[in-house]
Amino acid sequence: MKKISTLLLLTLLLITSCGEDADPLLPSQLDTSTPDLSELDKYIREEFVKPYNIRVQYVFDENEVAQERFLNPPRLESVKPALNILLTAWIAPYSEVAGADFIKKIAPREFTLIGSYNTNPSGTITLGLAEAGAKITLFNIDYLDFTDLNSINQPLRTVQHEYGHILNQTRPIDPSYKEINPGNYTAQWFNRSDAEARELGYITAYASSNSDEDFVEMIAEMLTRTRDEFDALVEGIINPQARAIIRLKETYIADYYQKSFGIDIYELQEVAHEKSQSLVN
């Protein structure tokens, strides 16, 4: 009995001795308030974040880009015009042809904007990058020339290319696309000119790197040209076999858009061209 009393006493001591009152929970020391938004921030919030859940990173952070590259932030005055290209000639055509929710449902979650070119030591220039279908980085937005449709088409082409990857990750292309002409795919694609690649049945030199890039390069080329311009490009190929191969790939792309998403790519092509043309000063 005495032992039990002792144990009870000990237990009480254990419980009560550590029962000192803890400090009351204090408010968070993290600043979670909404920062002051500039006019540019408000524009991004209204046009990209709210409707499409797309973040735009324009304030420079070296950690957002490859560590081995030497890049510079965009000028603030370059940001809105570059974003307007995306709104007008990428989002609006898809919304018009495929429905207002199309981009809302399938889209990259972030755009990072870089002012400078991304020049490689070899002298080639990287125009854009995509990471896992979630983030697209656009380079040299400080150098866009709004009097030149080709210059306006440059970031568009990057986005159409990277968006092609995202679409492909959502609804894969027919696997037989890979078998159309795999013979000349090469990691050394940069040793070819676009014209040389076309004579081998690839729409650009980069398209001859592998079948995935081949597929999205076709999309990018089709959606940044009119149908007549694209036809002229293909008809300019001397090798009839190469010409036929690219026409076959074009059929695959058109079928893919129609069957996977109910989109007539030629209608999308026409609207995209009208919109991008409207951006030329």
Added chain:
Amino acid sequence: MKLKNTLYKIIFIFVMLVVVASCENDDDTVFDQTPTERKNASRAELENLLQASDGFKVIYFPKDSEYGGFLFYMAFDESGNVEMISNIDDEDSFGTSQYEVRSVSATELVFTTPNSIHKLSDNRTSGLIGTGYEGHSHFQFNTVGEGDSLVFSDLRSEGSLVFEPVGQDVIDNAIDLIAASRENRSKLASSEKSSVFQTLKFEVDGDEAEYDLNFDILKQFAEPFGVTEESPFGGSYDEFGIAFTEEGLIVSPAVSYGGIEFKEFTYDEEEDNFKSEVNGNTAIIGKADRPGFITDDYKDILDKDGGFPIFGYRPYSWGDNALTSSGFNALWNQVDANLANLGGGFMLEDFQFNMSNVEDGGCESYLLLFFRRLSDGGVFRADFCFSEATVVDKVIFMEYEGAASGNAAYIEADVMPLLNFFASEKGLVSTLEGSFSSNLVNYTNESGTFTSLDNPSQRVYVLYFN
């Protein structure tokens, strides 16, 4: 039973000790503030330090193992704006951009919109494609140093920067100070009328040593000759970058000789050089009429059996290299102007020189020069004889012996500046520079230079036919 009671007592006392010890209230914390409070305080501290000063003088060496450094004056305001000017180019006004002080894993100063500091990471800089000067725009704040200076680290290159506080009078005068630093740069760079040779000299404890600075003006980087064990001077130190200031120049890392380190050099107007003095010892960086050290490259160049005794210069098809000096370009332009006024009107096209002593055309050495008629593009050849190349103290000597063809005789007087170049009375200094490269082409052929010691502003970059 007694033993059992004793055991219970011992257990009781032990348990009580544990209870008391385990509930000890540890109020002694390492920091007075929480991590979040400390981060916020650190960020606020740097913001206050940046905004409290009228401005800063900053010397930034992005990577002193490959490039020199640059001078900046900066002024920060409370709205997140920074004004800065630098000597990286000829921009002669302050640029305004934005900055942020961030607290992530450390407190960082980030230049978030473009300004002159970003020109150091311009990957389209001619001659530095893809990298620029490998500069950055994120800097980790380390400490407040001597003279209330702010010490930062360049996180990606592991370099360091010191922000030295300056008064409003200095900021008001910064445009002139930057101009003065550019002027100091031009005093070391070769020009149309000044020597291509720069030297580094030491006078330490009565011992003297001289090195060819081997200075690359684009990179602002020196790779001195004579730093090997074979050096006749016995000294050794690493390559270094140079930053030009309004007073002179700063080298990084510091150069040393005889255990004495030299870092800051002041321009000496009387001597026309940059001088650093430490305890009566001096180091001097400046122009020279001849190299501080001449390599043995001439042996390979003149070797008739497997060497490079034949070389060419074709600026229109092979492009430009910065090693061809503005002084040589001026010579070329002079000859062009002379030929343009010659009957028929001509221009220089290119040349090749043969020092292989093949007795071709009766010459021991000869200059084969091509010139173009302006009216119809017709190209003509002219041969000029020189004596066999001889060497004295590693310097090549040849004498001009006359025109070897009718065409040569016709243009001889007009191309005399070029003939005098090869017949330099004080000789020619020759080098090997590795494979040929220019703004137009890259060839595996060996390349090199010839510099006239009669007029050391004249240096030509050539391709060796091997």
